């Protein structure tokens with residue numbers, strides 16, 4: 001089986017963020033629970049999204065790549081972007097996201113199935129491309145980054161998170177041979193989970209200008225209880241040194 005098909009099969013069976021809830025998939029409680037828990041832990045996302053509020057988003061077209069069940073997509077749509085499109089490789093995630101969009105998304109938001117390595121959009125179609133925890137799972141991150149560059153308008157902005165190799169999370173996962181993406185099933189490993197140094201990330205985004213990269217978010221799923229006990233300023237300092245998320249901000 002081709003590697004992309006194996007990646008797709010894995011994610012069809014593992015909807016991201018369901019670790020946060022036991023409510024029935026697609027129910028209002030399911031989304032409320034996930035949203036509350038996700039932003040409680042992902043303090044850096046709350047800060048990132050707040051920073052976008054002042055960017056006159058009603059003029060802008062936003063694409064989220066690898067949106068999963070659309071938690072961030074809906075959060076971003078609420079900021080008032082002119083158009084918001086979420087794409088994901090899997091039918092399962094897009095079905096859940098689309099159902100919610102019909103209920104509470106408004107006209108500017110839609111979801112569709114698409115592969116980050118060959119996006120179904122014309123050149124220069126978007127002002128902002130956001131992708132969080134996705135393109136390190138696709139067989140060719142180079143193809144995915146070339147596609148982000150292609151669909152961005154000149155001057156457009158890419159906000160991308162990929163995993164950081166020099167991080168506490170990676171050291172622990174390698175030492176104990178833990179799977180990165182299925183904390184409820186320790187035998188089930190995502191077929192592609194690449195990790196990068198800051199220098200490698202900078203090289204990957206070399207077609208962009210004004211590239212800023214920092215690491216953040218020192219703990220992940222299995223360490224959630226630890227994270228909640230540590231004040232955010234301390235988590236942020238740890239994150240800058242040994243964080244799991246490489247946060248990339250780049251301009252076309």
Ligand SMILES: C[S@@+](CC[C@H](N)C(=O)[O-])C[C@H]1O[C@@H](n2cnc3c(N)ncnc32)[C@H](O)[C@@H]1O
Nearest residue numbers: 011016066067068088089115116132134137138
């Ligand atoms: C770790 S989840 C992240 C989901 C979401 N961005 C979030 O932060 O909750 C990875 C997602 O990337 C998607 N994905 C993996 N490879 C992809 C590809 N080549 N094209 C589009 N989506 C892909 C998976 O289907 C999955 O929904």
